[in-house]
Amino acid sequence: MILMEKETLIWAEEALEKVTKKMECVHERSKDKIPYTTVNGVHDDHSKNDIGWWTNGFWGGIMWQLYNVTKDERYKKTAIENEEKLDALFLNYKLLDHDNGFKWLPTAVANYRVTSNDQSKNRGILAADNLAGRFNANGNFIRAWNDWDGDKVDRRGWAIIDCMMNLPLLYWASETTKDPRYKHIAIKHANTAKENFVRPDGSVKHIVEFDIEKGGEVKNYGGQGYKEGSSWTRGQGWGIYGFALSFLHTGDIEYLKTAQKIADHFIEKTPENGLIPVDFEQPSDITWEDSTAAAIAACGMIQISKFDECTDKDKYYNAAVKLIKALTDNRINWNENEDDLLTKCTAAYHDEKHEFSIIYGDYYYIEALCKLTDKELFIW
Numbered sequence: 001m002i003l004m005e006k007e008t009l010i011w012a013e014e015a016l017e018k019v020t021k022k023m024e025c026v027h028e029r030s031k032d033k034i035p036y037t038t039v040n041g042v043h044d045d046h047s048k049n050d051i052g053w054w055t056n057g058f059w060g061g062i063m064w065q066l067y068n069v070t071k072d073e074r075y076k077k078t079a080i081e082n083e084e085k086l087d088a089l090f091l092n093y094k095l096l097d098h099d100n101g102f103k104w105l106p107t108a109v110a111n112y113r114v115t116s117n118d119q120s121k122n123r124g125i126l127a128a129d130n131l132a133g134r135f136n137a138n139g140n141f142i143r144a145w146n147d148w149d150g151d152k153v154d155r156r157g158w159a160i161i162d163c164m165m166n167l168p169l170l171y172w173a174s175e176t177t178k179d180p181r182y183k184h185i186a187i188k189h190a191n192t193a194k195e196n197f198v199r200p201d202g203s204v205k206h207i208v209e210f211d212i213e214k215g216g217e218v219k220n221y222g223g224q225g226y227k228e229g230s231s232w233t234r235g236q237g238w239g240i241y242g243f244a245l246s247f248l249h250t251g252d253i254e255y256l257k258t259a260q261k262i263a264d265h266f267i268e269k270t271p272e273n274g275l276i277p278v279d280f281e282q283p284s285d286i287t288w289e290d291s292t293a294a295a296i297a298a299c300g301m302i303q304i305s306k307f308d309e310c311t312d313k314d315k316y317y318n319a320a321v322k323l324i325k326a327l328t329d330n331r332i333n334w335n336e337n338e339d340d341l342l343t344k345c346t347a348a349y350h351d352e353k354h355e356f357s358i359i360y361g362d363y364y365y366i367e368a369l370c371k372l373t374d375k376e377l378f379i380w
């Protein structure tokens with residue numbers, strides 16, 4: 001029995017109701033777009049000139065969660081349009097990277113789970129085939145990014161913690177095709193990540209470079225966090241939720257232990273007010289926050305608390321509720337005339353711009369409320 005569950009349920013239901021009310025207005029204005037952020041309260045649109053951007057599945061994911069909660073067919077229609085727009089990617093391998101999971105799990109695979117339609121299944125399997133093709137068999141890791149035009153960085157050996165969230169596409173493909181190859185790759189990558197990304201204190205590295213012929217860590221990078229050796233908070237969130245999901249799909253208890261270890265570090269570092277910095281190790285005079293990290297970590301902790309094998313369900317559930325309450329009370333824009341929902345999100349510590357709205361922050365905040373109220377359409 002999780003403490004205070006009833007009280008939290010009532011609170012979360014009220015919050016979700018307010019969110020769905022606001023999102024009805026946002027949807028009316030943004031239904032033809034694939035938004036990433038807002039400019040002066042208005043969603044931008046990545047569907048025309050930036051269809052390869054890694055976040056382009058989250059608007060569809062929001063639509064499926066809203067559809068699941070309200071059964072309003074308008075959301076389903078917009079979700080399917082988002083899915084169809086992503087088809088352009090299958091004609092350009094340069095636009096495909098390890099983020100196939102983020103793009104097609106909340107769109108095609110969600111659609112397939114709801115409607116069992118063959119076209120969405122086809123899209124999901126194609127995306128999984130491409131993701132599996134990024135596996136380095138000597139190093140046992142999935143290559144993260146491609147070489148970006150213009151810079152001379154060799155990324156062939158790079159894997160990143162975020163990829164743990166893309167592995168469920170491979171687990172789903174094995175379950176759907178009854179072919180274990182996809183799952184074998186996911187497990188090999190997850191084991192490499194468990195050994196090489198997670199530090200003894202439970203924090204995780206963002207980027208690890210592996211030897212592309214022999215395997216083994218060559219070097220690691222601070223990536224989107226403050227510096228090498230620091231604790232980029234969204235990366236911690238990807239680790240918590242990602243390892244919890246590998247446990248869900250494989251039943252390997254070591255993944256659950258790893259998720260709990262990363263979550264313990266996150267809980268220990270969470271400030272009293274529950275608002276999360278961009279990096280737990282950022283200098284004390286830097287106040288930049290990343291609300292996306294709070295929302296993602298909360299989803300991961302709620303997921304952990306649902307497992308029978310979890311050793312301290314209350315701890316993870318209560319920590320997640322603290323994070324989501326802090327966001328609800330302080331970091332939600334309730335103005336129905338503006339498109340942004342979750343505020344003070346940060347893409348990367350060393351970017352020029354900090355603390356703006358980002359679509360995956362909105363997505364995971366909504367998913368967390370759906371999880372707390374048992375109204376979630378399972379995406380991962």
Ligand code: GLY
Pocket residue numbers: 054162224234347
């Ligand atoms: N997956 C990239 C990021 O979290 O910013």
